[in-house]
Amino acid sequence: MHEYSIIESLVDSVAAAVPNNATVHRIDVRIGEVAGVDCTLLATAFEVFRAGTLCERASMTIERIPAQWECPRCKNPIARGAFLRCASCNEPARLAAGDEIVLQRIELEVD
Template sequence: MHEYSIVSALLDRVDDAVRLHGATAVHRIRVQIGELSGVETGLLHEAFLMVRGSTVSAEAELEITAVEAQWRCAMCNRIVARGERLSCPNCGATARLAKGSEILLERVEMEVP
């Protein structure tokens, strides 16, 4: 399970923002997690609750937006449906992952005196 190391990287990044803006507490952290990112949102949330205690984010809420995977043809942009081969039925080109790989820190809401 690597969600603890993801949370630790997340809290480091939040700390940078806290220092930069001279904040005293973090209220909410918003992240996006893609379906094909390799990160489990449930485990991420659990790990966050375990780790946040000793940090400036101790009272913070973690808001996770799950992003569904979507494959599209790299040439004609056609959506490749779930369970299909990852090549375009129209033009034969390889599909690319258009959405669903996100491990993204979107926004931090913090208390600035």
């Protein structure tokens, strides 16, 4: 259950990005499918952890980014569940998307 640690880092990241007198209303995060983060647990951790922080009155939306493997040479995508090697070039695939753990956007009001 490292989702609590991630929320702790998220709140720190928000604090570093906004002015002291800001009220945070909403934060948008992007979580990749193979980032190793469970979105349901992350949402629960946020509900519990935000109390007493500058995110206390903020909502969080999570955008789930599907894993996308591709050949580094011909850029052809690898089908889901298939061997992670390009059938034509025989190159080991590269993860093009799906490992994000990113704070994307903050909506706030400054007093």
